[in-house]
Amino acid sequence: MTTVTNNTTSSPWTVDSGTAFTNRNLAQTSDGSNQTIDMSGFLKLMTTQLQHQDPFAPMDNNQMVAQMAQFTSLSSMAESNKLLGNIADSVGSARLSDAANWIGKSMLVKSNIATPDRTGAYAGELTLGKDASNVQVDLVDADGNVVKSLDLGAQKAGAVGFFWDGTNEAGDFIGGEALKVEVRGATPTQTATWASIAAVQSPASGTSAQLITALGNYSPADALRLG
Structure with a gap:
């Protein structure tokens, strides 16, 4: 057992x-x-x-x-x-x-590219370090063709504005695209153009708001002037 x-x-x-x-x-x-x-x-x-x-x-x-x-x-x-x-x-x-509140307005930013505003006009500003006797501004397309040449004549040192309504001598609108700003007769210390503000973007990262324009996105601090 x-x-x-x-x-x-x-x-x-x-x-x-x-x-x-x-x-x-x-x-x-x-x-x-x-x-x-x-x-x-x-x-x-x-x-x-x-x-x-x-x-x-x-x-x-x-x-x-x-x-x-x-x-x-x-x-x-x-x-x-x-x-x-x-x-x-x-x-x-x-x-x-x-x-x-900036939406619909224009801001002047440092750029050698000009884009049309809501009316189709182009505008910008040159800063000359010294006086110049014969200043000319050429607006050039992506293929290198001069779309419009602006004769600004003699200019004092400082800020010099330029403007083009986007039409030719016959009154036909020939603008509509981004154009490069080329200066003759002077060497500007700064080239700036006006860009229309289309919208405002708030990044998810929490950084400052971005202003959306045809030239790209800018922060409000990038604006030289608001118009």
Whole structure:
């Protein structure tokens, strides 16, 4: 007859109830993010810790107060960051609203490319470093052909504007495309053209609003003048 012996000796790896409770708390704590715990969760964690502390080595009161003060400080910092973020969003929205008021207007930007406005006219401005006796501006198409030549004559140093309504001598409209600005008789220190603002774009990155024109996208700070 075979005798079955029941071994009631506990395993050396048996986990007592206190250790098991602590392990469960650790597992639950690791599942949550330390960045998302609030004051209520912190107090609950501390209360649990007090309930299961070693009666022969209780938690130091000074340490507990220090932990509470540290958590309060971190909580205040998080609220401050949130407030600053809300302020930044508000300011960004206000800037976008201001830029939206520019739609339909024209802005003078540094460029040697001229595009027609809503009426089909081309306009720009040269900055001369010194006086010139015979200044001419050629508007050239993509194939290198001079579409229009503007004789500005003698000009003093400084800002010199130019304008073309987009028509030829017969009154026929011949513009409509982007034209390169080439200057003869002077070497301008800066060439700028007027561009119509068609729309305003707000980048997802949160950077400043962009003004959309036929010349490309510009920030409001790129405008030399608004007209």
